[in-house]
Amino acid sequence: MTRVLLTGAAGQIGTELASALAADLGPQNVLATDVRDPGEWHRGQGPAAVLDCLDPAAVERTVAQFRPDHVYHLAAILSATGEKRPRRAWDLNVGSLINILEVARTHPCRLFVPSSIAAFGPGAPRSPTPQRTVQRPNTMYGITKVAGELLCDYYHSRFDVDVRGVRFPGLISYTAPPGGGTTDYAVEIFHAALADGHYKCFLGPDTRLDMMYLADGIRAARELMEAPGEDLEDRNAYNITAMQFTPAELADAIRKLMPDFTIEYDPDPVRQAIADSWPERLDDSAARAQWGWEPRYTLERTVAVMLEGVARKRSQDDETV
Ligand code: AKB
Numbered sequence: 104m105t106r107v108l109l110t111g112a113a114g115q116i117g118t119e120l121a122s123a124l125a126a127d128l129g130p131q132n133v134l135a136t137d138v139r140d141p142g143e144w145h146r147g148q149g150p151a152a153v154l155d156c157l158d159p160a161a162v163e164r165t166v167a168q169f170r171p172d173h174v175y176h177l178a179a180i181l182s183a184t185g186e187k188r189p190r191r192a193w194d195l196n197v198g199s200l201i202n203i204l205e206v207a208r209t210h211p212c213r214l215f216v217p218s219s220i221a222a223f224g225p226g227a228p229r230s231p232t233p234q235r236t237v238q239r240p241n242t243m244y245g246i247t248k249v250a251g252e253l254l255c256d257y258y259h260s261r262f263d264v265d266v267r268g269v270r271f272p273g274l275i276s277y278t279a280p281p282g283g284g285t286t287d288y289a290v291e292i293f294h295a296a297l298a299d300g301h302y303k304c305f306l307g308p309d310t311r312l313d314m315m316y317l318a319d320g321i322r323a324a325r326e327l328m329e330a331p332g333e334d335l336e337d338r339n340a341y342n343i344t345a346m347q348f349t350p351a352e353l354a355d356a357i358r359k360l361m362p363d364f365t366i367e368y369d370p371d372p373v374r375q376a377i378a379d380s381w382p383e384r385l386d387d388s389a390a391r392a393q394w395g396w397e398p399r400y401t402l403e404r405t406v407a408v409m410l411e412g413v414a415r416k417r418s419q420d421d422e423t424v
Contacts, residue, residue: 106171117137176215186244186377213265215327227382230347242380252339272313272343305371
């Protein structure tokens with residue numbers, strides 16, 4: 104059975120990915136790690152541990168002891184937080200990655216390293232953004248993502264490390280909140296709709312961005328990790344996409360199920376500038392051709408699943424208070 108290690112497992116992607124992997128592989132085969140104490144985030148499925156990926160000895164020890172076949176390296180600082188603490192974003196995003204890549208040289212395992220739409224900047228075509236085009240991002244987060252893509256390419260060609268990755272659009276889910284991203288509005292809006300019937304959006308109404316429901320994102324990561332390596336010409340940074348919308352279009356889609364929902368706009372200059380520099384729609388034809396990528400969640404399906412999931416979570420949270 105495949106043994107899997109996750110870093111950053113307490114985050115938005117890690118929480119759902121760990122559960123999905125534990126359900127399929129058996130909880131004992133999935134080690135969830137995060138820099139935060141598992142007492143704060145772990146819900147009791149399989150083993151969990153504290154791991155600071157900036158500590159190379161701790162990364163080495165954890166990998167040597169657990170002997171994973173696959174590692175999903177999810178620890179990262181996102182775009183908006185990265186602009187508040189650029190040096191910290193560089194240190195964590197690039198420093199943790201190189202520690203993981205180094206360990207994979209001596210303890211062979213397959214790595215998944217996520218990149219992002221943030222790896223593109225204002226100079227790239229925005230709709231569609233080609234798989235291969237100019238990458239000159241002007242955010243620290245984006246710079247760490249380009250550096251990460253290049254590091255992964257380097258460790259693959261120079262040391263034969265089997266590392267793979269996708270460029271995620273904004274991810275929408277309700278199990279664990281995203282934290283410090285620019286696309287977070289597309290999650291917050293559902294919580295506000297159900298709590299107050301109203302949302303104050305930190306991006307302007309016409310800001311179109313590339314988005315995906317997290318279940319599609321998790322399936323993309325897992326399918327890429329199972330794909331034959333020899334087919335992966337663009338292995339470390341596949342564009343993937345599912346849907347594109349603006350805050351106003353998302354609000355309209357929510358209003359189809361909650362007719363009284365209202366939205367107002369109060370753009371935050373930092374996050375608005377980040378969003379304006381990002382792709383509206385990635386061209387995902389390389390992922391489709393090289394490993395069969397195909398999204399399943401449309402905007403309408405995502406809105407229905409999110410309203411139901413957030414409502415369920417709110418009533419569970421009420422019961423535990
Ligand atoms: C962010 O908004 O920073 C992230 C991303 C698109 O990578 N969700």
